[in-house]
Amino acid sequence: MRQSTLFGRTLREAPTDAQTPGHRLMLRAAIARPLASGLYTWLPLGFRVAQKIEQIIREEMDRIGCQEMEMPVLTPSDLWKATGRWDALEPITFRTKDHNGREFMVSYTHEEAVHAHASAEILSYRQLPAMVYHFQSKGRDEARPRAGLLRVREFVMKDAYSFDADQAGLEKSYKAQHGAYERIFKRMGLDAISVESDTGAMGGDIAHEFQVLTEAGDDRIAICSNCDYKANMEKATRTMPAAGRAEAGPPAEISTPGVTTIEQLQERLGRAANAFLKTVLIKGKDEIVAVVLPGDRNVNEAKLRKLLDVPEIKFASEADFAKVGGVAGFVGPVGLRARILVDASVDGRAYVAGANKKDAHLERVILGRDFDGERVDVHDVSEGDVCPRCGSGVLTIKRGVEVGNIFAYGTYYSDKMNATYLAADGTRKPFVGGSYGIGISRAVQTIIETHYDDRGIIWPIAVAPYQVHVIALPSTDEAVRTAADALVADLEHAGVEVLYDDREETAGVKFADADLIGIPFRATVSKRTLKEDQVELKPRSASEAEFIPRKTATERIAGAVRRGLA
């Protein structure tokens, strides 16, 4: 490819609204361009990267017997109505109607469609297990697209679906996908860790996310310093410290005029945050729920949402406060007329809690004696908490990008859609399923977020837009041009992918662009190297170049590329 004809130019400066390193480099190196908020166009360089990533995924899916197919972007509303997701997904999906008024969704995902196909194609247990996948655009009307390609509103996902006869079969398929994912991310140069995750809107029981740790990510991952425990904050738990029982007199009211926050209480009473109880009033399904937790802990909304089975956490209103006998700023669990959830972090000590009375708190409030409730785990873990698995390591919390996730949802969809097969015993049974997704554009930018230096991108060779960047210096020199043209032709003949900088630019501009675009090998042909009958070869990741004889240059470079890919 001649760079003089390449569609898409590099940018010397990135727009200021590009915040993360990967977002800035993605724009500067002409990988993709925004068309509207959360909608991006691949430029030729980026499109090549995306295609290489797809090919890696394709090979690994095929390897585990997953078959490629393709379902449409637009899917009819009745499929979604069968599972209840037509309404559930309303706020975050794009919809349209045809000329007859029939409704369609720009698919958010394809569980419904693939189950419809499975029940039509798979009649007998003899046809199970089955796994299929496709690369298809997804539409998600995210409230907040973010950081370039990391969170967009339309993107191509590889989504795979497994169908098994029973739970044991599902576990086998799930394991095969998990293994494929490990190989896929490794091959594209991503150090992705598998973490336990919440099952969220997809339903089901077992789920893993593949997370790449980087500051650009917006997920938070708790990681044990000792064992292999890794979990999304939405799900992470901890080992509670041993709790002593408090021996104390009955609760006593203390006057705390205008003191409504934990910080103010700490200041006023000179005690640590965990000496207080925080009571948060939440709107449940048909009730008011009080969540009680120590002053130093925050409510984990994902855990609470799941527990209450509500789509979002809404705080109680003034009227709700009155109904349960709470006073804003002075709410406490003692005497409250609400469903009370006591977080596992609350132990047997004597706490200071709100008195449900203006300007007053209660001292010496003890769980089990003065109040009680359902014991639940709805708090965020913190740095330094003890690992729930090994009980000895401590948790650290890191930011991550979710590049893939896998769900074993079982019969969640097949039950609702009546998607069944005929079992060996002659009865109809629902498919036991799982789904497995990877976002292509997010993977591209995550690779950039984790492979760059102060000059630009450093592509892993397996996903690089081209393998070798040939630079002619200057390209106006007849001899240089002839030699560079010949090198490019030879390399391409040897199967090497070459970007050829034949532009009439200065050396500085060409080298700066080469570093920015980040192709793994740079081969320079110049008047100077020609004088010695050499070619300069420099890996993008190296600081020093080497000079190789022109005669063997093609062989040497092609060899280096092959070794890099191996």
Place this chain on the structure above:
RNA sequence: CGGGGUGUAGCGCAGCUUGGUAGCGCGUUUGGUUCGGGACCAAAAGGCCGCCGGUUCGAAUCCGGCCACCCCGACCA
């Protein structure tokens, strides 16, 4: 959807407080000199100052409304 911010030439920005008819750097075009780390000289093109309305003799600037984009929060690949 809540909070914050920004819209001026292709990109990055100044001008706005205190109204007087738009400027800088980079890029682009032409000619010339250069040619191994974002060259130099000269000339030139390029703007509905986000949109609509108001105030005013006069609005990029003041006022109102709308739109777009970005950041933080809640959700996902």
